[in-house]
Amino acid sequence: MPKQFSKSRPLAGLCSPVARRTLLVSALLSSLAIAQTAPPATASPQPSFEGQIIYQVMPDRFADGDPANNTGVDRANPRAWHGGDLPGLNAKLPYIQQLGATALWMTPIYRQQSGNSFETAAYHGYWPANFQDVDPHFGTLNDFDALIGATQKAGMRVVLDQVINHYGYAAEVVKQRPAWFNGETECAATTNKDVDCALAGLPDLKQSNPEVQKVLFDAADFWRARGVDAFRYDAIKHVERPFLNALLARDRAAGTWTLGEWFDADTGTVAEWQRAGFDSLFLFSLQAAMRDAIMSGQGLDRVAGVLARAGELSRPGEVGLFLDNHDVPRFANGTLFEDDGQARTKYGLRALMTLRGVPVIWQGTEIAMRGGSDPDNRRDMRFEADWTPAERSVFDVARDAIAVRKASPSLSRGAQKLLPLPPRLESDLLLFTRELNGEPVLAAWHNGKARQSYSLRLSALGLTVGNLAATRSLFAGQDAKVSVSGGFLHLSLPGRDAAAFALK
Numbered sequence: 302m303p304k305q306f307s308k309s310r311p312l313a314g315l316c317s318p319v320a321r322r323t324l325l326v327s328a329l330l331s332s333l334a335i336a337q338t339a340p341p342a343t344a345s346p347q348p349s350f351e352g353q354i355i356y357q358v359m360p361d362r363f364a365d366g367d368p369a370n371n372t373g374v375d376r377a378n379p380r381a382w383h384g385g386d387l388p389g390l391n392a393k394l395p396y397i398q399q400l401g402a403t404a405l406w407m408t409p410i411y412r413q414q415s416g417n418s419f420e421t422a423a424y425h426g427y428w429p430a431n432f433q434d435v436d437p438h439f440g441t442l443n444d445f446d447a448l449i450g451a452t453q454k455a456g457m458r459v460v461l462d463q464v465i466n467h468y469g470y471a472a473e474v475v476k477q478r479p480a481w482f483n484g485e486t487e488c489a490a491t492t493n494k495d496v497d498c499a500l501a502g503l504p505d506l507k508q509s510n511p512e513v514q515k516v517l518f519d520a521a522d523f524w525r526a527r528g529v530d531a532f533r534y535d536a537i538k539h540v541e542r543p544f545l546n547a548l549l550a551r552d553r554a555a556g557t558w559t560l561g562e563w564f565d566a567d568t569g570t571v572a573e574w575q576r577a578g579f580d581s582l583f584l585f586s587l588q589a590a591m592r593d594a595i596m597s598g599q600g601l602d603r604v605a606g607v608l609a610r611a612g613e614l615s616r617p618g619e620v621g622l623f624l625d626n627h628d629v630p631r632f633a634n635g636t637l638f639e640d641d642g643q644a645r646t647k648y649g650l651r652a653l654m655t656l657r658g659v660p661v662i663w664q665g666t667e668i669a670m671r672g673g674s675d676p677d678n679r680r681d682m683r684f685e686a687d688w689t690p691a692e693r694s695v696f697d698v699a700r701d702a703i704a705v706r707k708a709s710p711s712l713s714r715g716a717q718k719l720l721p722l723p724p725r726l727e728s729d730l731l732l733f734t735r736e737l738n739g740e741p742v743l744a745a746w747h748n749g750k751a752r753q754s755y756s757l758r759l760s761a762l763g764l765t766v767g768n769l770a771a772t773r774s775l776f777a778g779q780d781a782k783v784s785v786s787g788g789f790l791h792l793s794l795p796g797r798d799a800a801a802f803a804l805k
């Protein structure tokens with residue numbers, strides 16, 4: 302069920318989204334009864350997540366609400382189950398809301414293969430054995446329904462991770478249905494190795510097989526019917542394209558928002574897949590540029606280079622923005638020292654909240670958790686009672702930056718315009734405006750080590766604004782100021798931080 306939870310996202314038309322979604326789903330189901338595979342011909346709405354803040358959770362590593370389901374749990378082993386579950390996540394929804402997130406993305410919660418592979422348990426959820434059941438470690442279908450009910454009551458949306466490329470190594474179906482999978486013969490014969498060969502050796506689904514297609518379509522319908530608003534599709538680089546097109550057509554008809562994971566996607570790849578029917582993809586190229594600039598001290602010019610390509614996107618406001626996730630080293634891990642990692646994470650979180658797109662925060666990034674490659678980047682979440690004062694201060698910055706974004710229609714959903722800078726400043730400074738309803742906000746990222754003042758000619762920036770008395774940043778506790786006079790923009794910026802200013 303769709304949820305209405307942003308006051309800045311008014312109901313459109315006479316028909317409520319809930320009623321409209323119900324009608325569309327009924328229309329979809331009746332059309333499917335006639336033709337299983339044909340996409341419905343009716344015009345469908347484009348679901349949008351613009352203005353949302355997504356919080357990403359890996360349930361096994363988040364909160365343990367039911368010790369009774371902790372079979373095989375060993376918290377000392379980073380490759381074992383750790384006991385987190387859906388009841389635990391449900392109990393922590395107030396925490397996620399306190400941070401300010403409006404949507405929840407869960408990594409997969411399906412029933413997994415029962416044993417280990419490569420001395421690793423299926424705690425992460427990406428080794429499914431049954432796409433229409435909840436793994437007992439996570440709880441039951443009733444627990445899932447209770448969680449969805451609680452998110453709806455809280456006005457939050459839910460993004461569910463969907464695996465469509467493979468089953469788990471040890472899933473029973475692999476032996477039972479060999480025709481469903483690409484084997485070495487198919488891999489040797491294909492010209493498309495990315496799609497038809499096994500990813501990390503995982504049993505690779507042949508989506509062109511009608512039975513496989515039905516399993517995956519049915520899985521989408523199963524979770525959609527339980528009230529999921531959106532799907533995050535795993536590893537789309539490795540999935541047959543005609544199948545993806547059909548899947549997206551069905552999601553679109555049902556009003557389900559779609560977020561694709563194409564590892565390392567740049568703007569061109571995101572643009573291509575938005576044209577093909579995805580609402581969103583993660584913009585990995587921006588994540589890499591932000592990590593290198595903000596955490597590792599390289600120039601901001603590479604960030605500007607990515608932002609300069611935003612015009613290629615048909616729906617720039619839907620793009621997935623992130624500092625880190627469960628597949629890359631933690632953002633704070635880019636520096637050796639804990640305090641430096643915390644300071645730079647504050648900078649990164651503020652910067653993220655100034656950008657056009659849909660910010661996604663991986664659990665623990667709001668307290669600058671550290672960790673290298675998988676599974677070290679999936680350490681157990683720690684909550685308030687276990688935080689240091691420094692971690693608390695990172696959380697406070699995250700919460701404030703999210704609140705500032707949500708309170709500003711321009712930051713949430715405004716157009717984004719990159720301002721040209723003299724080449725000598727491009728490494729240390731990044732300026733862009735966000736604007737909706739004639740209320741421009743200026744974002745200013747400053748990569749210099751120390752406080753610095755800048756005076757820049759408005760005409761050179763391509764900026765038309767009236768005079769402005771000294772104005773402080775929208776972010777709390779930040780000593781950053783802007784003023785406009787005599788045809789110049791004057792900025793006073795602290796070192797290594799991102800600020801946002803209302804220009805009128």
Ligand SMILES: [Ca+2]
Nearest residue numbers: 367368384386
């Ligand atoms: Ca548990």
Ligand SMILES: [Ca+2]
Nearest residue numbers: 496505539540
């Ligand atoms: Ca594949």
